Amino acid sequence: MNSFTYTRATTLETAVQDKASAELAKFIAGGTNLTDLMKVNVEGPNHLIDIRQLALKDITDNADGGLRLGALATNADTAYHEQVAKRYPLLAKAILAGASAQLRNMATNGGNILQRTRCYYFYDTATACNKREPGSGCAALSGFNRIHAILGASEHCIAVHPSDMAIALAALEANVNVTGQQGNRTIPFSDFHRLPGDAPHLDNTLQPDEIITSIDLPAKGFAQHHAYLKLRDRESYAFALVSVAAGLEMDGDTITEARIALGGVAHKPWRNREAEDLLTGKSATEENFKLAAAEIMREAKGYEHNSFKIELGKRAIMRALEQAVKMSNKPDSHFHRTSTEPV
Amino acid sequence: MSTEYIGKPTSRVDGRDKVTGKAQYAAEFEALNLTYGVVVSSTIAKGRIKAMDISAALQLPGVLQIFTHDNRPGLAWFDKSYQDEDSPPGAPFRPLYDEKILFSQQPIALVVASTFELARYAASLVKVTYETEPHVTDLNQLRQDAYTPSKYKSAEPTPRGDAETGLAQAAIKIEAEYNHPSEHHNPMEMHATTVAVAEDGTLTIYDKTQSVLNSQKYISKIFGLSTKEARVISPFVGGAFGSGLRPQYQLFLAMMAALQLKRSVKVVLTRQQMFSFGHRPATIQKLVLGAQANGALEAVVHEAIAETSQFEDYSENLVNWSAMLYKCENVQLTHKIAKMDVYTPLDMRAPGGVSGMFALECAMDELAYATKLDPLELRLVNYADKDYSEDKPFSSKELRQCYQQGAEKFGWNKRNPKPRSMREGKELIGMGLATGAWEVKQKEASAKATLSVDGTLQVSSATADIGTGTYTIMTQIAAETLGLPMEQVTFKLGDSTLPEAPLQGGSWTAATVGSAVKQACEALKEKILAGLRSAKDSPFEPVQTLEDVVFTDGRVFLKNNSEQSVSITEAMRLAGENVLEVTITAKPKKNQQEYAMFSHSAVFAEVRVDEDFGTVRVSRVVSAIAGGRVINPKTARSQVLGGIVWGIGMALEEESVIDQQYGRFINHDLAEYHVPVSADVHDLEVIFVEEHDDIVNPIGAKGLGEIGIVGAAAAIVNAVYHATGKRIRNLPITLDKLL
Ligand SMILES: Cc1cc2nc3c(=O)[nH]c(=O)nc-3n(C[C@H](O)[C@H](O)[C@H](O)COP(=O)(O)OP(=O)(O)OC[C@H]3O[C@@H](n4cnc5c(N)ncnc54)[C@H](O)[C@@H]3O)c2cc1C
16 A cells, blocks of 8 residues: 545535545545555555545435435445335345445445446456556456456456446436536436446546535336346355346336346446337236347357356346336335444 | 363353453564564466566665565575475475565565555565466366375375276266365464564564464474574464464564564565465366165275475375275275465365365265165165274264254255255255264373462463364363362463474364363372372371362362362362472373274255256255264354355355466455355254264364364255256356356
8 A cells, every 4th residue: 555645525625626636636435445445556546535524425305306315325324214215225225235234334325336346357466457557458358257247348348347236326317416626517327337448447437526426316216116136156245246226117017117227247337228118018028028138138248257147147137027026015124224233 | 060061061261352352363462663564475376586676665764674585584494494294295385485486476575664554555666577487277287297196195095995896896887077176264364473572582473373383393493493482372363274284474474574673573464365375275076986776885986186386295185085984895096186386285174075075975966866865875875884994993983873863853854856846936945965074183282280279270282272162172171170160270372382282273172182181180180189198187088099089169079978078279278289280291092093083974955046046045054963072062063053154155155266367366355255154154053963982082072173064065065956956066056057
């Protein structure tokens, strides 16, 4: 770990200014991802701006009927928030499928969607990685790529985005509010993360001087019909091999709107509008789910160790849709804090 | 009586210290003028260091020295000096010896600085240029290069009969290959050494180790120190599982730096560096079983290939289990090893047994289906009533009881024999079983017992407690033997000045050190009696022998007249003794050699497999253990539970993945090296079957540190087959293999 200076930002303006003034500056929120990466010399900021004191922790109603999640609200506080649990249980489930209770207590919403890939090669400075060191190559392409991308990858990078929360936010069509030196702007969630292309070192479209202030959830929460399904190598504390966030609007047996976002398969939360359209106006049958799953995976490409994700992904999509349809609306036991979490 | 402790569930005597943080581990000791060493690790697997630029790092104020192969002090010359008590044949790795790189993450420099953070930063500034050579790190490609070691580290394969003829006669034959990957111990506590240098130059070495004496001998030989100069202390170990059986390189580096700088030095490895030394070797195992139509084995062939390093011939008892576990005339065994550009493998919980019996017990399962026998029935048909490999009777063997009690508790009779026949919704349910065995050994060990006139007893031996509960059971044994309340007894370990004990491994500590503790306390009793005999005002008349008295509740009672008793402290006072002290050495009895001594287990597992996703959940496990006398059912149960959990890991999750491009373990942290988490662990039950054994040792305990893991993985793998009809022979069974 290199030495760095540290300041605590007290206002949004100073935070943004401070960030813009030092090229190697970084914001630190929960620190659960950034400090790990600093310890293994993947991130090397010379200046840390602690933003935890900024007043961005609230979760409030929006005029349009949606909900605003403060960037600095913790993952735990968000998942257990009464309104989130009631109106956006898909999001709550996705958050709670991630990491561990302890990590979720520290992790913030802004930090979560900015967390970096868990690609082994990104983490190990002894290996080639275009994301970590542009131009050095991609060791995963010909290496152990079991956890890597099957959709939207490039010859420069086959890493996947690791966040669970982001997959639900993609399905919910959230908006990310940011503030920079030029003022405020809102980034639709589908434009927030990028595909690697020839610049895999850029995970997203946030500009260097910009800070995430909040995430807006639109009114539609798919509380009646949704599922978050996460498939992984152990029951907890492991990243998704494939995850599916599904949200459906139903009229009787007919699907009137479908949202499907996939995690663990691409450099960003993966959505395919054509596949969703295939389901719109159709009845909720296995055949229709199959068609949608096939459409999503149509252009999927496996590498030496991860081809299984294509079939696994299809099955996961079908199961998630099935669960979303059949959902019973019993209160979910997921939303109770465990004894390790503060109240 | 209130001072009977053996066999009673007893909480850990060190539990409170551990949960309150009072227990100190190697990296937690403070020392005068402490400095911090951080290890720089090689990024290549094979080749040589062409150049090392340490100038930028060295310039930082506060960086004291950067040790490399270029500037290290002269050291012991012969391989012998670097060999330790657990060394396999060969030339041990010498840190910073020369410019050659023998494995990825080889330590190539130690940066010592006034703070940890600075040392860490400076380490990142060390620039190394390498000349790489092609490496080999794929065991699969080395099948043809595998060789028979000129000397086996532990057991030599012991074939018998004529397997070829046996197979020719067999009505039913199965042949299959089973593989499992390298696994790393990954104890919670990273390896660490703090070398404290006092004002007068006295050294105290705090090391994470399974034997302070092993560490002491190692550094004494290398650095030319007397045992008095090299005092090694290791009171608490945060798990080791075998990783502390050999002195690891942080000990060497911390010592070298402390002696050179004449200052205290602390070196702690990172989690990533925990993948830079010994590990369970990957194996490729071929099993051929031939049987009569009724399941009786005609022949067993077990051929294994395992990895070793370029510099040492590591081998373990991998195949001999196939000669002892079942009755069979014809057994053919081979165990070859293949040199890879990795560090030498190292004993890891039940070394060889876990790997070898995984293959054997999966093969037995396959044979059960081929012979259309219940897997349990097949084991009973081939039940070994003696150890056929050595033609010796067992000192005791209650495996039949394990099968019976385990099956009953588990509900084995509810199993539909047909694979893929049991389900609940989308979950396929499977039940599997496996047998386990582990060798019982008693070694030589010494213990010292000191009884004070205030009634407190201190017993000590230079053994270790790696989380197994040694402190507790030794306290129980001492307290019960001398008839004192446990609160008055303390046990000391982990200090090289204490009486000699062997490595803490092989599940022999309870038996070995326990016997010494017991004998030391017996000797104290003699002394107390002798005191009573010589005392003028002894309440006992006439003078008694040990046979005539009972020590309990802090008193000595006359056997034939329990009205007559005297407190132990009073007895000492009467004899004018302030302190009684004995040191004894307990040796295994010769007659042990006439017997085969093993603990056994029968493990029953139920799994639930999602038929679409191939995700496996181990819903239930029952492990029935025949392990002789159980000294402390509470800590014993914990040992077995831990073994089962590790079996879940081995079957479903654990794999140290080598990236072949770099010859490097690539998933080298606990986010990506998966071990079971609580959510993976469901209903576990442990049964200790009654087993009486007078031969294994004076206590009758067989040791329970390892038996719990043996067989657990195979039972789960067999259950997965029963659930899905898919036989997975490559561990771990991750979901992609079942899709
Ligand atoms: C062992 C382990 C397992 C995990 N498992 C999972 C899992 O299964 N699923 C999952 O989804 N996640 C998982 N996580 C990741 C965890 O969710 C993230 O580490 C966490 O969400 C990051 O939030 P943070 O506030 O700590 O971010 P930080 O580490 O503080 O920051 C991360 C990045 O975001 C930047 N940043 C933070 N806040 C802002 C802001 N408001 N504006 C601009 N930039 C900002 C920082 O500069 C930094 O670059 C796991 C983590 C660990 C360590």
